[in-house]
Amino acid sequence: MHVAIIGAGASGxxxxxxxxxxxxKVTLFEQAAELGGTWVYTDNVGTDEYGMPVHTSMYKGLRTNLPKEMMGFPDFPVPEDQCSYVPQKKILNFLDLYAxxxxxxxxxxxxxxxxxxxxxxDKWEIVSMDVRTKIEASYTFDAVMVCNGHYNTPNIPNLKGIKNFKGLQEHSHNYRDPNVFENKTVLxxxxxxxxxxxxxxISQKADKVYLSHHIQDSMTTVFPEKIVQVPDVALVHENEVEFSDKSVHHVDIIFYCTGYNYSFPFLSEECGITVDDNYIKPLYKHIVNINYPTMGFVGIPFxxxxxxxxxxxxxxxxxxxxGTLQLPNKEDMQKDTDEEMAARWARGYTKRQAHLMGPAQEKYYADLASMANLKPIPPVMIKLHKESMRRLMEDFLNYRNDVYRIVDENNFVRLDSAMGSTCQCRCQALVA
Structure with missing residues (x-):
């Protein structure tokens, strides 16, 4: 069996x-010149030197927002060192070592x-183009794994009055460093x-940053003085923005950190996959194309x-x-999916949350592992994920000082803050 894999990031x-x-047999298609997907940094934004869209959203100075202890693979952990929250280059190097x-x-x-x-x-045809020569080639495969990630197509909300705005608008997808914001007031x-x-x-360069969100009690972070928290945008004027609490502030730049849209522009209509406000269907277990089960998607849940x-x-x-796992028939896969989604809608999920796991992730992992007789994800990883997210919301300025160590499949420890402070200095030197 010959399998096509689209995308050479972590999932691919x-x-x-x-x-x-x-x-x-495997053929892995990658548009960039190197592996790593979203972990590859480039100064390019918009399009690259070949006129192709730049898919990576990586920016200078990024350190992981999850501990490295849970970012390795079960059979290939991130090399042990002092830091838990590591620079982008370390993850990119890790993926290269893994491959x-x-x-x-x-x-x-x-x-x-x-x-x-x-x-x-019962086969798949893939047509690909060499971005350097523009020469196209056709291939035939028995199965396709779609691993193109979901941090490459910006989601930009349609704000009321946005057409009136005279300032600059930008999405975080195109962010590389804060210099463009120098002496500006940024929303x-x-x-x-x-x-x-x-x-x-951005606050390191800007005069003032207004941070608009609707997170309530869960975030207790104390921000630098330059950052002022404001509620949702109500109306945009030429050089001002009005918020839902009726406050009005002058703004030079609107900067969207509003997420991304799932996008599969290469899938023909006959593949039977649709995306409705980030709800991809029909997918069994958020993976298998119910219409054509030899097509799978890896990395959709968030x-x-x-x-x-x-x-x-x-x-x-x-x-x-x-052949080690026999899937249910199409009707039963659709019924199972419909029941899962009905439960999600009943909990108040929107279509954009159709593939949100969070509190449901433990059950999801156990379900996959049980069905396919696979070794499940150790409980310690789920516990560490919950702890790191709690710490992120509690103390965003300092949570990356935390240093974790895995004790066993059920337990982890957080080491003393002195080690974390040393780690912070080391990592700042690495990303400088």
Whole structure:
């Protein structure tokens, strides 16, 4: 069986690693010149030197917002050192080591822009273009794993009155460093991990930063004086913004940290996959294309134990390909999916939260592992994820000083703050 994998980021690399381990033939398509996906940094924004869209959202100075202890793979942890929250380059180097260790590198086709994926009865046709020469080539595969990530197509809200705004607008996807904000008054919309991180970076150069969000009791972080928290935007004027509490402030730049949209422009309509306000359907267990079960998606759920989940999802889907897991029929897969989504809607989830795990992640991992007779994600990873998210909201300015160590499959420890302070200095030197 020959498997096509689209994207050589973390999810694509671990998908290739497990496909190869199951003696499947693998071709991995990557548009960039190197592996790593969103962990690759480039000064380019918009389009690259070949006129292709820049997919990475990586910016200077980024350190992980999850501890490295939970960002490794079950069979290949991030190398042990003092820091838990490490610079981007360390994760990129780690992914390179992972690909090299498991023999994935020689299966990657670089500079390949996947143009179309379509069904050929019980096969798949992929047409890709070499971005350097613009020469197209067609390939036939038995299965497809879609691993193109979901941090490349910006989601920009339609603010009331935004057409009147005379200042600059930008999305965090195109952020590289804070210099463009020097001596400006900036409105940052969104207080997820990247919104908080970038608001603090921008405040180092800007005169003032207004941070607009609707997070209430869960965030207790004390921000620098330059950052003023404001509620949701109500109305945008030419040079001012009015908020839901009726306050009005002058703004030079509106900076969107409002997330991303799932996007699969290469999938032909006949693949049967639709995206409705970030709700991808029809997917069984957030992975399998119910219409064509030899197509799987790895890495769709969010608020998860990232690399560990990629690994589990890849192993689950590959079990359906190598015959160790027999999927239910189409009707039963659809019924199971409908029941899961009905429960999500009943809990108040929106379509944009269709693939949100968070509190549901432990059950999700256990379900996948049980069905495919796989080793599950250790409980300690889920506990550490919850703890790191709690600390992020509690003390965003200092949570990356925390240093964790895994004790066993159920327990972790957080080490003393002195070690964390030393680690902070080391990591600041690494990203400088």
């Amino acid at each position: 690399l671990c998908s290739a690693r497990h496909a190869l381990a199951s003696n499947l 090299q260790h498991f023999g994935v590198k020689e299966h990657i086709k670089y500079f390949q822009h996947v143009k179309t994926v379509r069904t050929l009865e 940052v919309i969104g207080a997820g991990p990247s919104g908080l991180d970038l608001a603090i970076q 608020y998860v134990c990232t690399f560990h989940m990629f690994d589990l999802q890849a192993r689950f889907f590959i079990a359906t390909l190598n």
